[in-house]
Amino acid sequence: MGDARLHELQTALTTASDLASALRAAPTRRDADQLVDVLRQALTAASSLGDRTTGPTGCALHPNGAVDPLHGDPEDPLPPGYGKCLLCNDRRRRADAHHPHVRPYARPRPRPHPDWHRRLSA
Numbered sequence: 001m002g003d004a005r006l007h008e009l010q011t012a013l014t015t016a017s018d019l020a021s022a023l024r025a026a027p028t029r030r031d032a033d034q035l036v037d038v039l040r041q042a043l044t045a046a047s048s049l050g051d052r053t054t055g056p057t058g059c060a061l062h063p064n065g066a067v068d069p070l071h072g073d074p075e076d077p078l079p080p081g082y083g084k085c086l087l088c089n090d091r092r093r094r095a096d097a098h099h100p101h102v103r104p105y106a107r108p109r110p111r112p113h114p115d116w117h118r119r120l121s122a
């Protein structure tokens, strides 16, 4: 199935290239539409090629692994360099844990009581 997509992409690109080479000095609207159609096919085929390598994690090693639940969490953001892949992030956490000065990841800070300011002025 991946081969079919690849073949579709190659065919579309070859056709686009042929069409472009055949264009004369003043291409018509029809020439342009034809070229756009073929290029769009190539684009669609090219985008679907990545489906196998980038799953939900966007990780090339674990495309269908678990997504780190902390990814995209505004309360407890992942450290820089961490991705969406839970397996890779766990590995990074373990590696970071060997360096005592680097915290594996930020812990949620205790929040002040919502009306602390009122209590101060009272």
Ligand SMILES: [Zn+2]
Pocket: 057, 059, 060, 061, 062, 065, 085, 086, 087, 088, 089
């Ligand atoms: Zn990974």
